[in-house]
Amino acid sequence: MVKTRLYYSSKEKPLDLLCNQGFDEVITLLKNQGSQYEIIDTTTLSEEELYSAYSDAWVPSVYKKFRIRRVFGSRRHSGWLFGKGVPALLIYEKGKKYPIDVYPHEERGRIITIKEYLEKL
Numbered sequence: 001m002v003k004t005r006l007y008y009s010s011k012e013k014p015l016d017l018l019c020n021q022g023f024d025e026v027i028t029l030l031k032n033q034g035s036q037y038e039i040i041d042t043t044t045l046s047e048e049e050l051y052s053a054y055s056d057a058w059v060p061s062v063y064k065k066f067r068i069r070r071v072f073g074s075r076r077h078s079g080w081l082f083g084k085g086v087p088a089l090l091i092y093e094k095g096k097k098y099p100i101d102v103y104p105h106e107e108r109g110r111i112i113t114i115k116e117y118l119e120k121l
Helices: 023-032 047-064 114-120
Strands: 002-008 036-041 088-093 101-103 105-107 110-112
Touching: 002 023, 002 047, 023 036, 023 114, 047 088, 047 101, 088 114, 101 114
Parallel strands: 002 036
Antiparallel strands: 002 088, 088 101, 105 110
């Protein structure tokens, strides 16, 4: 069984970017998927807590060989949009400390959105 954690800001609308496509449907899709989920409002997190969550997102990107740096920021400012301008969905296996997947991400030059992942479940 998996647990999902959605990081997003209640005060900032997601930026009009390809990686955020369909985000307005994500919370409904989360509720309908049947597994455990947690929604974390990033406005309540310190910068350290937010960066820690972004750092955790690196684990699956390294193992599965997909990119997240430019999805959640840029080469120079890695992660500055994580959970703010670009909401993030981290997927955890029961009992595991680090996520096994993160969305959105870039895979083979293509962006896989949160909505796309949830619709495939």
